[in-house]
Every structure is written in C-alpha cells, then in structure tokens.
Amino acid sequence: xxxxxxxxxxxxxxxxxxxxxxxxxxxxxxxxxxxxxxxxxxxxxxxxxxxxxxxxxxxxxxxxxxxxxxxxxxxxxxxxxxxxxxxxxxxxxxxxxxxxxxxxxxxxxxxxxxxxxxxxxxxxxxxxxxxxxxxxxxxxxxxxxxxxxxxxxxxxxxxxxxxxxxxxxxxxxxxxxxxxxxxxxxxxxxxxxxxxxxxxxxxxxxxxxxxxxxxxxxxxxxxxxxxxxxxxxx
Amino acid sequence: xxxxxxxxxxxxxxxxxxxxxxxxxxxxxxxxxxxxxxxxxxxxxxxxxxxxxxxxxxxxxxxxxxxxxxxxxxxxxxxxxxxxxxxxxxxxxxxxxxxxxxxxxxxxxxxxxxxxxxxxxxxxxxxxxxxxxxxxxxxxxxxxxxxxxxxxxxxxxxxxxxxxxxxxxxxxxxxxxxxxxxxxxxxxxxxxxxxxxxxxxxxxxxxxxxxxxxxxxxxxxxxxxxxxxxxxxxxxxxx
Numbered sequence: 001x002x003x004x005x006x007x008x009x010x011x012x013x014x015x016x017x018x019x020x021x022x023x024x025x026x027x028x029x030x031x032x033x034x035x036x037x038x039x040x041x042x043x044x045x046x047x048x049x050x051x052x053x054x055x056x057x058x059x060x061x062x063x064x065x066x067x068x069x070x071x072x073x074x075x076x077x078x079x080x081x082x083x084x085x086x087x088x089x090x091x092x093x094x095x096x097x098x099x100x101x102x103x104x105x106x107x108x109x110x111x112x113x114x115x116x117x118x119x120x121x122x123x124x125x126x127x128x129x130x131x132x133x134x135x136x137x138x139x140x141x142x143x144x145x146x147x148x149x150x151x152x153x154x155x156x157x158x159x160x161x162x163x164x165x166x167x168x169x170x171x172x173x174x175x176x177x178x179x180x181x182x183x184x185x186x187x188x189x190x191x192x193x194x195x196x197x198x199x200x201x202x203x204x205x206x207x208x209x210x211x212x213x214x215x216x217x218x219x220x221x222x223x224x225x226x227x228x229x230x231x232x233x234x
Numbered sequence: 235x236x237x238x239x240x241x242x243x244x245x246x247x248x249x250x251x252x253x254x255x256x257x258x259x260x261x262x263x264x265x266x267x268x269x270x271x272x273x274x275x276x277x278x279x280x281x282x283x284x285x286x287x288x289x290x291x292x293x294x295x296x297x298x299x300x301x302x303x304x305x306x307x308x309x310x311x312x313x314x315x316x317x318x319x320x321x322x323x324x325x326x327x328x329x330x331x332x333x334x335x336x337x338x339x340x341x342x343x344x345x346x347x348x349x350x351x352x353x354x355x356x357x358x359x360x361x362x363x364x365x366x367x368x369x370x371x372x373x374x375x376x377x378x379x380x381x382x383x384x385x386x387x388x389x390x391x392x393x394x395x396x397x398x399x400x401x402x403x404x405x406x407x408x409x410x411x412x413x414x415x416x417x418x419x420x421x422x423x424x425x426x427x428x429x430x431x432x433x434x435x436x437x438x439x440x441x442x443x444x445x446x447x448x449x450x451x452x453x454x455x456x457x458x459x460x461x462x463x464x465x466x467x468x469x470x471x472x473x
Contacts, residue, residue, distance in 0.1 A: 016264050016267065017263065017388075018385075056347060058338075059337070059338045059344075060339055060347055061295055061344075062298075062336060062337050067332065071328065071332075074325075074327070077324065162358065165354055168347065168350055168354055169351050170295070170348050170351030170352060172358075173358055176366055177362035177366055184369060188384075
C-alpha cells in the first residue's frame with residue numbers, strides 16, 4: 001500500500017544512512033511500487049524547481065538573442081575573418097540552443113518538457129540501477145528479492161532533492177555529490193535488503209553505479225554522434 | 235524536533251577545533267550535517283553582502299558584474315599569447331557591453347537573486363567536500379585496516395567545518411586570504427584528528443588515509459586539465 005506521507009521521514013533517514021527506512025521498504029507489501037512512486041515524486045519536484053529556476057534566471061539576465069548578437073557583432077569586428085569567422089559563427093549558432101537548454105537560460109519551453117522527461121529519466125535510471133545492483137548483490141551472496149532491492153535502492157535518489165535549491169538561479173549542485181551520496185545510500189540499502197556484509201554490499205553498489213555510468217556515457221556519446229551527423233539540427 | 239538533534243553543542247565544537255578526543259565522540263551524523271550546513275551559511279554571509287553590493291552597484295546579475303570587472307583587468311594585461319585569436323581590448327569591450335545589457339527584472343533584485351544563489355552554493359560546496367572526500371577517505375581507511383562504520387565517521391569528520399568558518403572572512407583585503415589559508419590547514423588537521431579518533435588507526439596510517447584522496451584528486455585534476463589543453467590545442471590547430 002502506498003505511503004507517501006512517510007516519504008519525508010524515509011528520505012531524511014536515508015540521507016543520514018540510517019537502516020530504518022530500508023527495513024520498512026523491504027518489509028512493505030509492494031516495495032517496488034513504493035520505489036516507483038517515490039522516484040516519480042522526486043522527479044516531478046526537481047523538474048518543477050528547475051522550471052522555476054529557469055524562469056527566474058531568464059528574468060535575471062539579458063535576452064539570449066541580444067547576448068548572442070552582441071557576441072557575434074564583436075566577433076565580426078575582430079581579427080578573425082573569412083572562413084574562420086564563418087566557422088566560429090556556425091559553431092556558436094549550433095551550440096547556442098544546446099547551451100540554453102542545458103543551463104535553463106531562456107529555455108522555459110525545454111524545462112516544461114522536462115516536467116515529463118525528468119521523472120521518466122529518473123525511473124529508467126532507477127530501474128537500471130536496481131536491476132544491476134540486484135544482480136551484483138545476488139552474485140555476492142545476497143538473499144533479497146528483486147522487488148525489495150528496487151524498493152531499497154529507490155531511496156538512493158534522495159540526494160537528488162538537493163536540486164530543489166536550483167529554484168534559486170545561479171545555485172549549482174555538484175553532480176558528484178548527488179552520485180556519491182546516492183551510492184552510499186544504495187550501499188546501506190543493499191546491506192539491509194540482501195543481509196550482506198559491508199564489503200560485498202559496497203562492491204555491488206559501486207559495480208551497479210559504474211554500469212549505469214557506462215550506459216549513460218554511451219547514450220550521451222550516441223546523442224553527440226547523432227548531433228554531429230545531423231549538423232546540429234536535430 | 236529540537237535544535238539539539240540537528241547541531242552538536244558549542245562545547246563539542248570547541249573541543250573538536252582544539253583537537254581534544256572528547257570532541258569527536260557522542261555526535262550523530264544528523265548533528266554533523268546540520269553543523270556543516272549552518273556553518274557553510276554563516277561563512278557565506280559576508281561574501282553574500284559583498285557580492286550583493288558589488289552586483290547592485292552595476293545593476294545587473296553577479297556573473298555579469300564580475301565579467302564587467304574583468305574587462306578593465308583584461309584591457310590592462312598584456313595577453314599576447316591569445317591575441318592571435320582574440321584582441322584583449324576588444325574582448326574587454328565585449329564584456330563591458332554584455333554587463334550593460336538590460337534584463338527584465340530591476341537591477342537591485344537581479345543582484346540580490348544572483349548573490350543569494352552564490353550564498354546557497356557555500357553550504358552545498360561544503361556538503362560536497364564532506365560527503366565525496368569522506369567517501370574516498372573511507373575507502374582508504376578500509377584498505378588500511380579500519381573497521382569503523384560510515385555514520386560515526388561522517389559524524390566525527392563534520393567538525394572540520396568549524397575552522398573553515400575563517401574562509402568567510404575572505405572578502406577582507408590581505409587578511410582574508412591569510413585567514414582562508416589558516417582555516418583550510420586547521421580544517422585538514424581537525425579532519426585528520428577526527429579520522430584517527432574514529433578509526434583507531436595508528437597516526438601515520440590515519441594520515442595516509444586522509445592524504446591519499448588528495449593525491450588522487452590532484453592527479454585526476456591534472457589529467458583533466460591536460461586533456462582540456464590538448465583539446466584546445468587541437469581545436470586551435472584545426473583553424
């Protein structure tokens with residue numbers, strides 16, 4: 001049975017690496033559904049905060065068109081000319097929309113889209129991380145079921161709530177903090193869900209994280225290659 | 235939910251910065267987390283005021299105000315090695331024009347929002363160092379034979395944030411930099427002492443566990459820098 005009212009307590013305790021929320025998740029009648037709903041909630045909250053941050057950032061800075069035109073005008077007056085200038089301008093124009101989308105600056109429509117894509121992406125990542133960490137944990141001698149692993153590992157997304165601070169423009173949350181803290185929480189979750197000793201649980205958590213990192217890097221490389229092939233116009 | 239649950243007592247903090255063993259015991263990770271966040275906010279308060287004033291005086295966002303301030307420096311500094319591609323004087327003028335572009339929000343509000351964002355970054359950066367560096371140190375501790383758990387480790391090492399409060403004085407000319415250096419060195423000593431106390435490792439091993447991640451980060455940063463320089467060189471050579 002879904003218990004969203006318990007999520008703030010679960011998240012606070014998971015961030016402090018306490019075993020209680022993992023025990024409650026594992027003992028739940030449907031741990032993977034709790035995990036799924038928790039990931040969706042975190043994704044929607046983070047996306048909403050980033051949308052607000054994007055609106056405020058856009059209002060705090062000059063319009064992106066004015067900024068790009070100023071830079072291009074300055075380039076045209078510069079030492080570079082002919083073919084070089086053409087290449088620089090072309091590269092800047094094709095990279096500009098990506099820069100805007102990534103930073104949220106003048107990219108409100110993209111952020112609106114991320115209200116759907118962020119929870120979906122988070123759920124996909126959680127499923128991949130949960131499945132791989134379950135396989136690693138079982139290989140290391142763990143006894144937990146897949147549903148229990150998914151429930152426990154869902155709490156490793158708790159540090160992503162730090163992205164709520166990005167509702168204030170110019171706040172940057174280090175991705176390495178979110179990932180490392182997430183791995184530490186997953187390690188505690190696997191210890192509880194699979195009754196593993198610290199060594200194997202740590203190896204399972206780090207191994208699963210490396211796998212997710214590899215898949216993400218391959219996906220990013222594929223996207224980049226697609227972008228290069230299409231000449232920046234996807 | 236009382237304040238005591240989220241912060242260690244001032245006596246504990248005082249003991250820890252004086253490297254007394256009693257300062258590193260009987261503290262929870264929750265209290266250390268509260269302490270890191272609170273001290274990060276306190277340390278960032280003076281820089282926040284300075285940043286707000288600096289950005290408000292130009293009437294723009296802090297990064298653009300900084301860009302404008304860099305412009306005059308750039309125009310005065312001889313940068314012949316990059317002038318093949320960029321004229322420093324022209325680049326300075328570009329920065330000044332960008333800093334002067336109008337934005338939808340009033341200047342004072344833009345300045346406040348951007349300075350606030352920079353302020354919030356203070357505790358977030360401290361949190362990142364505490365967790366990420368701590369995780370690396372814990373790996374070294376385990377390799378060197380320590381058996382302590384994550385929670386007591388993070389609870390003890392959080393006290394390194396107390397001397398870091400001195401970094402908050404960094405906007406003061408000259409004295410601020412001296413205070414920052416003292417704060418960082420003092421924090422490192424407190425961190426090493428906390429690690430030694432919580433892991434029960436011999437001093438030399440404990441110090442090795444605390445130092446190895448620094449070397450790892452240094453080597454990783456140098457590799458990243460070398461890759462970046464190589465990328466820039468190849469990009470420039472292509473043109």
